[in-house]
Amino acid sequence: MAALRYLQHYPATLQDKVRALIAQERLGEHLATRYPARHEVQSDKALYAYVAGLKQQHMKNAPGIDKVLYDARLDVLRNALGLHTAVSRVQGGRLKAKKEIRVASLFKAAAPEFLQMIVVHELAHLKEMDHNKAFYQLCTHMLPDYHQLEFDLRVYLTWRELPSNDTTPLQA
Template identity: 40%
Template sequence: MPKIEEIDLSLISNYSTETYNSVCSLIENNMLEKYLLDRYPNYHSISNNKELLLYAKQLKNRYLKKSQPLHKVSYDDSIDRVYKALGLNSSKSFSHGRKTKSVIEIRISSIFKKCPDEFLKMIVVHELAHLKEKNHDKKFYSLCQNMESNYFQLEFDFRLYLIQLEME
């Protein structure tokens, strides 16, 4: 078990001192993993890109019916290493004769292949929100919260999950 000084806690550095100290206490007492398992005991079973696309389309159709259609949603092994992100949202335009077509693609870090249900939903919701709101502003986070009412807690707990993964 690494010492607290050896652990990168930059993921939670912008939270209050009280929150930061609470996380440090969980780590020092070897309770972080138990905290996460108690809150998120169930892992999802979406293991391939076809299932992930279906899952994302279901969420999109429920909350963003009028937004652009999704063409591809996939897990990507390189996202967290290359782009320092958890997911990417891209739109590619190309001409087909006189018509211009746009293809919307979401790529999700492979970290999410094996994680609690709630964390996968949080990142898919985040990427879907980018279909309507490009910037991480108040409107964006309001949309995320509309699609997942517990969005901010899930985002925080996912940061803890990443810290736990680093410690293993």
């Protein structure tokens, strides 16, 4: 039985369903059926507007975001699909904190639901730094099907690493 590194913490029954789709060479087809579209947020400027819109809609009182961008250096090997940072600098007699959100570049070609899930995850870190119960409650407040999308995103990442993968499910 092959290890599914993105799905290790999920029940064996779910992993077995994914393995069956892989064995039948139908995982890409399954993903393309569930997520047929590709989002149109392609530039850093558009990503900033997208994130700011979600923040305004769900987290008006959260700290502002100074920078949002796609980052080609983020990779799934280090489990970094998105990244939030707060950089503190002393300017004169003041301490300034700049908040940044970076999204892995591979999401430029992903389904809009996957981009939204990553952004919601990173926005939730503005209020909750740890992955605790309050963090996931905030994620599901902003995106009710957050947990299903997180699982499907992990399935998508699994599919991307398959040796037989020659097209993206969004092209099928």
